[in-house]
Amino acid sequence: MSVLAAVLAAGLAAEIDAPAGAVLTRLRQESLGPTFRLVVELDTPAEFSYQSPEPALVRIDFPGVGAGSLPARVVPERPEIASIGLSPLPGGRPGTRLEVRLAAFVPYRVVSEGRSVMLILEPAAAPAAAPRPVPTVVASPRAAPAPAAAPAPRSGAGRVLSLAWSTRGPERALSVQTDGPLRYRDFVMAHPDRLVVDFPGATFVPRARFLPSGGAPVRRVRVGHYGEGEDGVARLVVDLSAPTPYHIVAGEAGVTILFGAAR
Structure with a gap:
């Protein structure tokens, strides 16, 4: 060379x-x-x-x-x-x-x-094609139709039971306790800085809509819900004082959001 x-x-x-x-x-x-x-x-x-x-x-x-x-x-x-x-x-x-x-x-x-x-x-699976209708042959005028099957429950449905702050070394931890594993999606927004975590199909059990900050760089935590029924989304919003690194650890009974020092 x-x-x-x-x-x-x-x-x-x-x-x-x-x-x-x-x-x-x-x-x-x-x-x-x-x-x-x-x-x-x-x-x-x-x-x-x-x-x-x-x-x-x-x-x-x-x-x-x-x-x-x-x-x-x-x-x-x-x-x-x-x-x-x-x-x-x-x-x-x-x-x-x-x-x-x-x-x-x-x-x-x-x-x-x-x-x-x-x-x-984990892309959502494509919905199955609707079966082609088949002509029904009636064997007897007294034959009763079979009962309709109950709809299967949606996999993402669940409840957020509680929110709590704790400290893990240099990080602040926000524990989100649920009644089972939930799907979630997270993203950050600016002006003002905030972290948004959505739980599709879930609902919030706590009546409080605000949670104390737990210390810098978190200013406050808000919860809400939008959409109807199984198409609804439980939303968790963490207001931040500055852009802050974070990571999320998921478990069988909820997720933990860990915040580091503001950059």
């Missing part, structure tokens, strides 16, 4: 590489039926946070983690994904940002397993 080529290659690598230490080693895409997983592998477990500045954009930040030899752009393998990119963290902070832009909003979750962090997209 010529000296000029070596210098150019080193310059391109430096655009997205972070300081020595933990690095991203592999980025792979997996399709499991309608479910899609974007798996980020690291050479050692590391901290991360994620946010949605808008419904169709997901950012996963890896502080202090370099991009290694991974390319700055990755070609998506599913139509739900518009683009996948890696870049340095903004503001000169050491680390790498994975940015995934969706073609349209799709319910998703971010989980970690060992040295892997996964963005899992």
